[in-house]
Amino acid sequence: MAKKTAPETDSAPELSFGGKWLYAPSREATDHVRIAARSELFVGGEFHKPKSRSYFATVNPATEEVLGEVAAAGAKDVDAAVQAATRALPAWRRLSGEDRGRYLFRIARILQERAREFAVLETLDNGKPIAETRDVDVPLAAQHFFYHAGWADKLELLFPGVRPEPYGVVGQVIPWNFPLLMAAWKIAPALAAGNTVVLKPAETSPLTALLLCEVFAQAELPAGVVNVITGDGAAGAALVRHPGLHKVAFTGSTEVGKEIQRALAGSGKALTLELGGKAAHLVFEDAALDQAVEGVVRGIFFNQGHVCCAGSRLLVQESVHDLFVDKLRRRMARIRVGDPLDKNTDMGAIHSAPQLARIRELCAAGEREGAVMHQSACALPAKGYWHAPTMFTGVAMSQRIAREEIFGPVLAVSTFRTPDEAVAKANDTAYGLSCGIWTDKGARILWLAGRMRAGVVWNNTFNRFDPAAPFGGMRESGFGREGGAQGLRAYVRLPGGLAGA
Ligand code: NAP
Ligand code: MG
Numbered sequence: 001m002a003k004k005t006a007p008e009t010d011s012a013p014e015l016s017f018g019g020k021w022l023y024a025p026s027r028e029a030t031d032h033v034r035i036a037a038r039s040e041l042f043v044g045g046e047f048h049k050p051k052s053r054s055y056f057a058t059v060n061p062a063t064e065e066v067l068g069e070v071a072a073a074g075a076k077d078v079d080a081a082v083q084a085a086t087r088a089l090p091a092w093r094r095l096s097g098e099d100r101g102r103y104l105f106r107i108a109r110i111l112q113e114r115a116r117e118f119a120v121l122e123t124l125d126n127g128k129p130i131a132e133t134r135d136v137d138v139p140l141a142a143q144h145f146f147y148h149a150g151w152a153d154k155l156e157l158l159f160p161g162v163r164p165e166p167y168g169v170v171g172q173v174i175p176w177n178f179p180l181l182m183a184a185w186k187i188a189p190a191l192a193a194g195n196t197v198v199l200k201p202a203e204t205s206p207l208t209a210l211l212l213c214e215v216f217a218q219a220e221l222p223a224g225v226v227n228v229i230t231g232d233g234a235a236g237a238a239l240v241r242h243p244g245l246h247k248v249a250f251t252g253s254t255e256v257g258k259e260i261q262r263a264l265a266g267s268g269k270a271l272t273l274e275l276g277g278k279a280a281h282l283v284f285e286d287a288a289l290d291q292a293v294e295g296v297v298r299g300i301f302f303n304q305g306h307v308c309c310a311g312s313r314l315l316v317q318e319s320v321h322d323l324f325v326d327k328l329r330r331r332m333a334r335i336r337v338g339d340p341l342d343k344n345t346d347m348g349a350i351h352s353a354p355q356l357a358r359i360r361e362l363c364a365a366g367e368r369e370g371a372v373m374h375q376s377a378c379a380l381p382a383k384g385y386w387h388a389p390t391m392f393t394g395v396a397m398s399q400r401i402a403r404e405e406i407f408g409p410v411l412a413v414s415t416f417r418t419p420d421e422a423v424a425k426a427n428d429t430a431y432g433l434s435c436g437i438w439t440d441k442g443a444r445i446l447w448l449a450g451r452m453r454a455g456v457v458w459n460n461t462f463n464r465f466d467p468a469a470p471f472g473g474m475r476e477s478g479f480g481r482e483g484g485a486q487g488l489r490a491y492v493r494l495p496g497g498l499a500g501a
Helices: 027-032 075-094 097-113 115-126 130-151 179-192 207-218 233-241 254-264 289-305 318-332 353-368 419-426 442-449 484-489
Strands: 041-043 046-048 055-059 066-071 169-173 196-200 226-228 247-251 270-274 280-283 313-317 372-375 390-393 410-416 434-438 456-459
Touching: 041 075, 041 207, 066 207, 075 169, 075 196, 075 226, 075 233, 097 115, 097 130, 097 179, 097 207, 115 130, 115 179, 115 207, 130 179, 130 484, 169 179, 169 233, 179 196, 179 207, 179 247, 179 484, 196 233, 207 226, 233 254, 247 254, 254 270, 280 289, 280 419, 289 318, 289 410, 289 434, 313 318, 313 419, 318 390, 318 410, 353 372, 353 390, 353 410, 410 419, 419 442, 434 442, 442 456
Parallel strands: 169 196, 169 247, 196 226, 247 270, 280 313, 280 434, 313 410, 390 410, 434 456
Antiparallel strands: 041 046, 041 226, 055 066, 372 390
16 A cells, blocks of 8 residues: 655644544545445355345445445345354354454454555445545554453453453444444454354445455455345344344444333343433533534534434524534634545544434424524535534423434534533433543543443533443433443353343
């Protein structure tokens, strides 16, 4: 691979959500990605044509071009994948933790070596900017494999006094907003703990999970330890219901999560659910306001707002509301929306036509219900699915834009006067995934953190992820954690029925 130099500082984007520059992909970067005209199912360590004989197209949301056809798994394909995982289980769980760790280290290193390919492919299939896939999605996915590789031979330390056993065969279903990263979050801890896996990526973003299968083959991971079946919601439904599974891990919408919970009731399968969110982002009058503006922008416009933990409800202390909103509007005007392959792009394409329709519907509801809409005046490309960065002010807690997950670049702004009112408004939601607090007072952060009904509380930052930090929700945002020691607990069968909790 040709060595690329890091970009000049003055050409670096003002809005870079990630950390360091790893390399500078450009338009010709697409030449380095091979996309098969037809992608098959990865079962038993090899790619197989689907028994269903059917395929579906995956498109680039920024251009609406078809990238390739992908196998649509039917019930027989799901069964074949579960059987392959079942056959691989005895040898994999018998392997020493040290040896399982070796495979995970190898996967992590190959992922890093092929980072550029993964970043470009993810950007093409998902629509998110290359600056994010390059600096966030791919490096974090590799970190998850590294992190869990380190735990594989230390499980006894995590669960003292018990012999940590894997559940067995795990079915995993993931959404389209972080396709590679969600696959890494699911697969790495499952393998570290000695489980085997059948993973179903989202229908609209299957390509990087399939490329990951190439990495598994390259790392010589034993056949059947991970199987990837592509398909639609019906394939996901068939997978989670398969009697051969011992555990199901799902990330996606609250609606589907509830359906899965109902379907699994009484089945004896362990379950973890990572679902939707409607996070409150609190800004107090004593906060460093310019930094808070950056945090709020990162909170809602990162990944086009397709983020379960997005800071979609901004609650600003009344005394600084006008000043803060003015700063935000000026900052929003500088967000560059456009070609996701351009390294200077801050916000890429909306992932799909249905998602764009939902965002538009909720914006229309916001206007109808009396909130005031501000949109940055950016030129949007003619082809593809696009939505300008949007903010609503004067939002009442009862309005749909304050209650429903929009899963797009739309911020709903309200005010509060006192810390008690801030807590009451922040917790006035059915969800409980994340929240953010901006204040200069350490004591206030601790007071608030203890009162927020959310699984993740960010203080003077937002949307920061680390494999060592447990992530997950409460209430309608689901249960179970991913990352950290708590995340491994979801893949270890513990005595006393602590199934994946
Ligand atoms: P979704 O419709 O629930 O889909 C998620 C996954 O489930 C996809 O692979 C989907 O397949 C599959 N699926 C659909 N119906 C199913 C069924 N009846 N049984 C089993 N699987 C089924 O969610 P989405 O719209 O793709 O993703 C957005 C949602 O995910 C948002 O609500 C977001 O908050 C949530 N999310 C949560 C987290 C978290 O960690 N808490 C992280 C990311 C996203 P298809 O793709 O073919 O429909
Ligand atoms: Mg796609």
